[in-house]
Amino acid sequence: MKVVWVPIAIAVALALQTTLARFLVGGTVALDLVLVAVVYVALTCGPVTGMLTGSVAGIIQDALSSSGVIGVGGLAKSIVGFAVGAIGQQFIVTAALPRLVMFLMASTVHAAVFMGFYVLMGLRSFPSPWAAILSQALGNAAVGMIAFTVVESLPGAVERRRLSRRPKH
Amino acid sequence: MAILDFRLRAGYLFGAVTIGHIVLISAQVTTDRGVPMLEAVTFGSFAEVQRGASSVIGGVRSSWGDYLALRSVRSENERLQQEISQLHVTLQQERALAQQSRTLQALLELRSEASLSTVAARVIASSASPDFRTLTIDKGASDGVRPDLAVISPDGVVGRVITPSSRAAKVQLLIDRNAAAGALVERSRAQGVVEGTGSDLRFNYVSETADIVVGDVVVTSGIDGIYPKGFVVGQIESIERVGGAFGAIVIKPAVPFASLEALLVVLSPERPVAEATAADSGAEQGAQARE
Numbered sequence: 001m002k003v004v005w006v007p008i009a010i011a012v013a014l015a016l017q018t019t020l021a022r023f024l025v026g027g028t029v030a031l032d033l034v035l036v037a038v039v040y041v042a043l044t045c046g047p048v049t050g051m052l053t054g055s056v057a058g059i060i061q062d063a064l065s066s067s068g069v070i071g072v073g074g075l076a077k078s079i080v081g082f083a084v085g086a087i088g089q090q091f092i093v094t095a096a097l098p099r100l101v102m103f104l105m106a107s108t109v110h111a112a113v114f115m116g117f118y119v120l121m122g123l124r125s126f127p128s129p130w131a132a133i134l135s136q137a138l139g140n141a142a143v144g145m146i147a148f149t150v151v152e153s154l155p156g157a158v159e160r161r162r163l164s165r166r167p168k169h
Numbered sequence: 170m171a172i173l174d175f176r177l178r179a180g181y182l183f184g185a186v187t188i189g190h191i192v193l194i195s196a197q198v199t200t201d202r203g204v205p206m207l208e209a210v211t212f213g214s215f216a217e218v219q220r221g222a223s224s225v226i227g228g229v230r231s232s233w234g235d236y237l238a239l240r241s242v243r244s245e246n247e248r249l250q251q252e253i254s255q256l257h258v259t260l261q262q263e264r265a266l267a268q269q270s271r272t273l274q275a276l277l278e279l280r281s282e283a284s285l286s287t288v289a290a291r292v293i294a295s296s297a298s299p300d301f302r303t304l305t306i307d308k309g310a311s312d313g314v315r316p317d318l319a320v321i322s323p324d325g326v327v328g329r330v331i332t333p334s335s336r337a338a339k340v341q342l343l344i345d346r347n348a349a350a351g352a353l354v355e356r357s358r359a360q361g362v363v364e365g366t367g368s369d370l371r372f373n374y375v376s377e378t379a380d381i382v383v384g385d386v387v388v389t390s391g392i393d394g395i396y397p398k399g400f401v402v403g404q405i406e407s408i409e410r411v412g413g414a415f416g417a418i419v420i421k422p423a424v425p426f427a428s429l430e431a432l433l434v435v436l437s438p439e440r441p442v443a444e445a446t447a448a449d450s451g452a453e454q455g456a457q458a459r460e
Contacts, residue, residue: 048179055186059193069197075190082183121198121206 006041006049010057013037018064030132031139032107034061038081039106039144040151043093047085054081069123076113080106096145103144107137203316204332216337219294219305285397286437288312290320292429293337302345302367303328306432309336317395319435325401325423326350326389327432338434342426343402344370351392352402354385363387363402363420370403372418379415383408387420397435 042050
C-alpha cells in the first residue's frame with residue numbers, strides 16, 4: 001500500500017508546490033510542500049522510506065527548477081527524511097507539539113543543508129537567510145499540522161458519513 | 170537483533186544515498202580551475218595513491234641501482250669525466266656563439282627565441298585506460314601548473330596539461346588520439362598540424378606543394394598557443410602520396426613516450442629575447458660590479 005500512496009503524496013505535493021505555493025500569503029512566504037510531504041512520510045513510514053522519498057522527491061524538484069544543481073535538494077531532503085524517520089521511531093511524536101517541533105527542525109535542517117551546499121560550492125550566496133528560513137519553517141509547520149489533522153481525521157469522517165447514511169430499521 | 174540489523178542496513182543505505190547525491194552534484198559542478206569537481210576529486214585522490222606506489226617502486230629501483238648494480242662504475246666514471254671535460258670546451262664555444270647570436274638578434278630587434286619558465290616534474294603514473302594516452306606528474310596547481318600548459322622533455326614535446334589537481338596533474342601525450350599541435354618542417358618551413366594516432370604521429374593539413382622528404386625533422390610552430398615554437402616533435406618516417414596530394418605522413422616521435430621519467434612543464438609564455446638579453450646583461454653587470 002505504501003508503494004502506492006507515497007508516490008501519490010509526492011506527486012500531489014509537487015503539483016501543489018508548482019501551482020499553488022506561490023499564491024499562498026501573497027507569495028511572500030516560500031513554502032516547501034514537498035518537504036512537508038517528505039516529513040509526513042518519514043514520520044508515518046520510518047527512516048528508510050522517508051530517506052528514499054526525500055531523495056526522489058528532491059531530485060525531481062531539483063530537475064524541475066530552472067537553474068540549480070540536481071541533487072542538492074535531493075540530498076537535503078534525504079537527510080531530513082532519514083533523520084525525521086529515525087527520531088519518529090525513537091520518540092512518540094503523535095501529539096501536536098512534538099510534530100510542530102519536528103516540522104520546524106526539519107525545515108531548518110533542510111535550509112541549512114541546501115544553502116550550505118550552495119555556499120560551499122561557491123555557486124550562490126545567501127546574505128541574510130535567517131528571516132527566510134524562519135518564515136519557511138513556520139509556514140511549513142503550519143501546513144504540515146493542517147495536513148496531518150486533515151489526513152488523520154479523513155477516515156473517521158468518511159466512516160461517520162457512511163454510518164449516518166445507512167437506513168435505520 | 171533484528172532491529173539492530175535493520176538499523177545497520179538503514180545506516181548503510183543512508184550512506185549510499187548521501188554519496189550518490191554528492192557524486193551527482195560533483196558531476197555537475199566545476200572547480201575554479203574549470204575542471205569538473207568529480208573528475209578533480211577522483212583524480213586528486215587517486216594521484217596520491219599513484220604517488221605512493223611510485224615512491225615505493227622508485228625506492229626499490231634506487232636501492233637496486235645505488236647498491237646492487239654498481240659494477241663497472243669506476244670505468245664509467247672515468248669515461249664520464251673525460252666527456253665532461255670535452256663538454257666544458259664545447260660549452261665555452263656555444264656560449265660565445267650564443268652571446269654573438271643574442272647581440273645580433275637585439276640589433277635586428279628580433280623577438281623569436283624564448284626563455285621559458287619551467288617547473289621540473291616526475292612521472293608518477295600512466296593512463297588508467299589504454300584508450301587514452303595520458304600520464305600523471307607529481308606537480309599540480311600548487312606549483313603553478315594550469316590546464317593547457319605545454320609539457321616538454323630534453324628530447325622534445327611531450328604533451329599538454331589537461332587536469333591539474335593541487336599536487337599532481339594529468340598530461341595528455343601528443344600521441345593521444347585527441348591531441349594535436351601546430352608544426353612545421355625545420356628544413357623547408359612547410360607548415361601543418363601534427364595529430365596523435367594512439368601510437369605515433371601524423372602530419373596533416375600539409376600543402377601539396379610543400380617540400381617534405383623522409384628524415385626531415387618536424388618542430389612545433391607555436392601557432393596553437395600551447396606549445397612553444399621550435400621544439401622537436403619527431404622525424405618524418407614515411408610519406409604516402411595519393412595522386413598529387415599528400416596521403417599519410419607518418420612522424421616518428423622524438424620523445425620515447427614509453428620510458429618517460431622526468432619532464433618540464435612550461436609555466437610562462439615565451440619571453441622576448443630583447444628582454445632576456447637585457448635581463449642577462451643586467452645580471453652580468455651586477456656580477457661584475459660585485460666583483
